[in-house]
Amino acid sequence: MFTNKKGCTIYEKTTKNRENTYIRHATGAVYWEDSFGEKSGKDRVPENSALVIISEKSADYLPKADDKIVSEIILDERPPATAMTILKVRDFRYVSANSSHIEVTAE
Numbered sequence: 521m522f523t524n525k526k527g528c529t530i531y532e533k534t535t536k537n538r539e540n541t542y543i544r545h546a547t548g549a550v551y552w553e554d555s556f557g558e559k560s561g562k563d564r565v566p567e568n569s570a571l572v573i574i575s576e577k578s579a580d581y582l583p584k585a586d587d588k589i590v591s592e593i594i595l596d597e598r599p600p601a602t603a604m605t606i607l608k609v610r611d612f613r614y615v616s617a618n619s620s621h622i623e624v625t626a627e
Contacts, residue, residue: 521575521621523549528572530581530606531588531599546593548578569627570604576613576620583609589626 604626
């Protein structure tokens with residue numbers, strides 16, 4: 521699998537005592553593709569997103585919607601303000617031995 525980042529950090533969203541808390545997970549090498557655009561209309565609001573492909577060998581945690589993701593490995597226990605929110609996760613770990621991966625779309 522082609523990779524362009526040494527890894528990424530995923531913050532698993534959990535709730536403890538009615539408050540959102542995060543559990544930090546670091547991955548191995550990933551493919552990260554940023555997409556920049558804007559919505560049509562008068563406002564022209566930015567609409568930036570990212571596609572992240574994580575090899576099955578690099579992942580020790582299966583992300584889920586509403587988790588946070590950062591394009592580098594960081595040691596902070598809380599996600600930074602620049603962290604993106606995961607919108608969709610597609611699991612392709614059972615496709616074949618050579619192409620097993622997880623696709624994450626974040627915004």
